[in-house]
Amino acid sequence: MLSVREGEKIISVYRRHPFVLALELLPLVVFSIIVVAAAFAVVFIFVSESVDLIKMVFFIMVFFLHIFLVAIFMELADYYLDVWILTDRRVISVEQMSLFSRVTYEFELEKIQDIEVDVRGILPTLINYGDIRIRTASESRDFVFKQVGGPTHIKDAITQAMRNYSAKKPGEGENISF
Amino acid sequence: MIRLVIFFLFIVMFSIFAVASAVLLYHFINFRFTKNQHNLLIISFIATSFILGFFEFSLFFSINWDAVASFISEKIHLPANSDIVRPPF
Numbered sequence: 001m002l003s004v005r006e007g008e009k010i011i012s013v014y015r016r017h018p019f020v021l022a023l024e025l026l027p028l029v030v031f032s033i034i035v036v037a038a039a040f041a042v043v044f045i046f047v048s049e050s051v052d053l054i055k056m057v058f059f060i061m062v063f064f065l066h067i068f069l070v071a072i073f074m075e076l077a078d079y080y081l082d083v084w085i086l087t088d089r090r091v092i093s094v095e096q097m098s099l100f101s102r103v104t105y106e107f108e109l110e111k112i113q114d115i116e117v118d119v120r121g122i123l124p125t126l127i128n129y130g131d132i133r134i135r136t137a138s139e140s141r142d143f144v145f146k147q148v149g150g151p152t153h154i155k156d157a158i159t160q161a162m163r164n165y166s167a168k169k170p171g172e173g174e175n176i177s178f
Numbered sequence: 179m180i181r182l183v184i185f186f187l188f189i190v191m192f193s194i195f196a197v198a199s200a201v202l203l204y205h206f207i208n209f210r211f212t213k214n215q216h217n218l219l220i221i222s223f224i225a226t227s228f229i230l231g232f233f234e235f236s237l238f239f240s241i242n243w244d245a246v247a248s249f250i251s252e253k254i255h256l257p258a259n260s261d262i263v264r265p266p267f
Contacts (some may be wrong), residue, residue, distance in 0.1 A: 013211065049249070050245065050246070050249045052241050052242045052243075052245045052246045052249070053246055053249055053250075055237055055240055055241045056237075056241055056246050058237055059234065059237040059238055059241065062230055062233045062234050062237065063188075063191070063234060065230060066195060066227070066230045066231070066234065067195070069223070069226055069227065069230065070195055070198055070199055070202070070227075073199075073202060073206075073223045074202060076219065077202060077205065077206040080206070080210065080215075080216060080219075081205075081206070081209050081210070083211055085211075094209075096209075099201070099202065099205060100205075102209065
């Protein structure tokens with residue numbers, strides 16, 4: 001589990017838009033419905049022929065539903081474990097690449113140079129989700145949070161957090177008297 | 179004999195699902211953001227898995243697999259002088 005530093009406050013926690021999760025779960029739900037419908041169709045056809053055959057059809061149906069349940073939970077776990085955390089000092093990015101692959105980045109708010117919001121397509125525009133790309137002072141890479149809901153609002157929240165962080169810290173060249 | 183074979187296959191597949199579910203649960207519980215988050219989701223998954231597993235085992239042991247095999251072989255209607263070897267049930 002993630003932990004914050006002493007005195008650090010969490011401002012917001014962001015995840016991908018729920019519509020993206022729904023799109024990923026839709027094929028699994030459709031296949032589940034097809035399996036159940038096919039099972040009932042076979043049972044309807046052979047209803048007067050063999051009780052054991054009907055039981056076998058239901059056994060296969062329950063078996064496939066079990067497979068889909070595990071697959072659905074994997075998608076849910078992947079959705080909930082991808083998270084961006086905005087604190088009053090830094091941004092923490094946790095990305096679950098696969099079940100056994102997880103990447104965590106964090107960068108201080110003062111290191112942020114550019115924030116880019118990318119909303120492309122009809123659905124993302126209508127439903128309001130897109131990518132946020134943050135460029136930092138580090139030359140290694142940009143940080144991208146994909147398919148997040150309300151990206152413009154998040155960009156504004158990060159910008160505000162950066163201003164608050166700069167206002168709290170003593171600036172360069174400030175005279176400190178004892 | 180056929181019942182044993184099918185039971186062995188079923189147990190192997192069920193074990194794979196059980197291990198995959200346990201690993202998935204451990205991963206989710208260990209890496210969720212706060213300690214008590216998503217408890218309802220986790221409990222729902224565990225409960226549904228147990229219910230489906232119960233139904234799988236109940237249905238499996240209630241099926242007369244020899245009768246099913248006979249029914250299927252009757253429906254296939256292999257000709258008597260066919261070169262295809264009939265299954266031993």
